[in-house]
Amino acid sequence: MMDRARLVTLQIIVAIVAIALWHLLTTVPVGEKPLLPPFFFSTPYDVAERIIKWFSTGTIWRHLWITLVESVLAFVVGSVGGVLVGFWFARQPLIAAVFDPYVKMANALPRIVLAPIFTLWFGLGIASKVALGVTLVFFIVFFNVYQGVKEVSPTVLANARMLGMSEQQLMRHVYWPSALSWMFSSLHTSVGFAVVGAVVGEYLGSAAGLGYLILQAEGTFDIAGVFAGMFVLAAFVLVIDYLVTLVERRLLVWRPVTAETRT
Amino acid sequence: MAQGEGMTKGRTRMGAAAITFSNASIAFRLADGGSYPAVDPTSLSIADGEFVAVVGPTGCGKSTLLNIAAGLFPPSSGAVSIYETPLAGLNRLAGYLFQAEALFPWKTALENVAIGLDVMGVPQAQAHDRAQAWLTRVGLGAFGGRYPHMLSGGQRKRIGLAQVLIRDPKILLMDEPFGPLDAQTRQIMGNLLLDLWSTDRKAVMFVTHDLEEAIALSDRVVIMSAGPSARIIGDWRVGLARPRDISEVKLDPAFHALHREIWQTLKTEVLKGYEQSGGG
Numbered sequence A: 001m002m003d004r005a006r007l008v009t010l011q012i013i014v015a016i017v018a019i020a021l022w023h024l025l026t027t028v029p030v031g032e033k034p035l036l037p038p039f040f041f042s043t044p045y046d047v048a049e050r051i052i053k054w055f056s057t058g059t060i061w062r063h064l065w066i067t068l069v070e071s072v073l074a075f076v077v078g079s080v081g082g083v084l085v086g087f088w089f090a091r092q093p094l095i096a097a098v099f100d101p102y103v104k105m106a107n108a109l110p111r112i113v114l115a116p117i118f119t120l121w122f123g124l125g126i127a128s129k130v131a132l133g134v135t136l137v138f139f140i141v142f143f144n145v146y147q148g149v150k151e152v153s154p155t156v157l158a159n160a161r162m163l164g165m166s167e168q169q170l171m172r173h174v175y176w177p178s179a180l181s182w183m184f185s186s187l188h189t190s191v192g193f194a195v196v197g198a199v200v201g202e203y204l205g206s207a208a209g210l211g212y213l214i215l216q217a218e219g220t221f222d223i224a225g226v227f228a229g230m231f232v233l234a235a236f237v238l239v240i241d242y243l244v245t246l247v248e249r250r251l252l253v254w255r256p257v258t259a260e261t262r263t
Numbered sequence B: 001m002a003q004g005e006g007m008t009k010g011r012t013r014m015g016a017a018a019i020t021f022s023n024a025s026i027a028f029r030l031a032d033g034g035s036y037p038a039v040d041p042t043s044l045s046i047a048d049g050e051f052v053a054v055v056g057p058t059g060c061g062k063s064t065l066l067n068i069a070a071g072l073f074p075p076s077s078g079a080v081s082i083y084e085t086p087l088a089g090l091n092r093l094a095g096y097l098f099q100a101e102a103l104f105p106w107k108t109a110l111e112n113v114a115i116g117l118d119v120m121g122v123p124q125a126q127a128h129d130r131a132q133a134w135l136t137r138v139g140l141g142a143f144g145g146r147y148p149h150m151l152s153g154g155q156r157k158r159i160g161l162a163q164v165l166i167r168d169p170k171i172l173l174m175d176e177p178f179g180p181l182d183a184q185t186r187q188i189m190g191n192l193l194l195d196l197w198s199t200d201r202k203a204v205m206f207v208t209h210d211l212e213e214a215i216a217l218s219d220r221v222v223i224m225s226a227g228p229s230a231r232i233i234g235d236w237r238v239g240l241a242r243p244r245d246i247s248e249v250k251l252d253p254a255f256h257a258l259h260r261e262i263w264q265t266l267k268t269e270v271l272k273g274y275e276q277s278g279g280g
């Protein structure tokens, strides 16, 4: 096991090497031109300049805020829906059996084809992006909660009954914690999909947000803008992922460390 | 059967039978439509306050018998009575220490022990006080804040014991509770169990595959044959004086005599059982 300081140092070295390579390939001429034409690949310097400009003039904040709101709403609505329906299906096998093919059908559908429909239904604003994110988050949470309720250890369940729990108490002390733990174990995935839904939605038609920013830059062949948008988006995702890790550590203290399979 | 005292109703001064199996049999339906006869019609009676060990090879149906005594499922034929009342549904008078891990992984040790009171509606502060007292009794007073995965196998079994006993059940069902533990820990746990049991003498049905453990702990040792169609092939009274210390009682000549006697019969009966199942 590597200690943290060394790990971070190595990670930073990877970033420096990648940026240095990018810089060399786009600025140092081989023969008469650089290997990668800056028109298509921009340069680290231009991209950094663009990012600094966005933040110093403050134009970026509005876009970040919009994307954040869309992501959070998609996550919350999708999760609540997924938990409720997952729980309901798991406790009502008949309903689960009846709806099974339809759930599979809906989940197999590439969500991107829904984007134009959502734009028609909900307009160009936040709502259509939230809807797209919800369709992604919902199924992840739904499947995990369903699994969580179904996969409660039969011994734990028998123990709970022998300890005198009523149906309602079983819900509260057994099914619910089990379902939530499965849901939390997929937190990184579902939060990630909430952001994907928001950005893809923006990309396909909107007036604000990180996806919109990237689309605008692409429309004018502003490659520095495209790269700057991608970097800001990456940083945004990293920050959110870090926050999720903090939340997860708090909520899943009872889990053995080996159970943390996702990164 | 010649040996032992047969399937008596237990010591008369103990009063009513706590658990009575009357010709109870269990057959499992298999996925292929067939049926697996796990336990043949069996009659067994455990008196109030009696500590009975059930010994048998793995897979003979010991857990299954406990499960029907707990009311988790009914016997395929025959009946189970608890204090002379036919059992229908869960056995509310019994506490059950399971063979597999049964603690709630999302609850701390303290919460795991307190849960039995919690669900009875005991106020939380009071439930936690009593749970803390039980943790101390099983020697884990300082471990209340730990989650099950942070405890050793032996510690988890002790938490399980406290979780069951805090509800003060009249009957205690135990399924190879010390099975996965090392010899040293088994002995400590055995003494702890005897110590706790001696305070109020619950009726205990203690399942194990370890004959020595069975004799050291119990008033009566019941032997089951190998499955399928397992049945009781012997029933011995253990006359060793109480209170006992597990490691000391194993040095007692009477312990060895009984062990030898049971083992002799166990061997021949098991062999007979094999012949019978081979012939039919």
Ligand SMILES: Nc1ncnc2c1ncn2[C@@H]1O[C@H](COP(=O)(O)OP(=O)(O)O)[C@@H](O)[C@H]1O
Binding pocket: B028, B029, B030, B036, B038, B056, B057, B058, B059, B060, B061, B062, B063, B064, B065, B227
């Ligand atoms: N649900 C089940 N379906 C089919 N067979 C079962 C089931 N549960 C137990 N058995 C079988 O019944 C027999 C007795 O099982 P069990 O009571 O767990 O044995 P023991 O506790 O003595 O090791 C075993 O042969 C086992 O395979």
Ligand SMILES: [Mg+2]
Binding pocket: B062, B063, B064, B099, B175
């Ligand atoms: Mg068993």
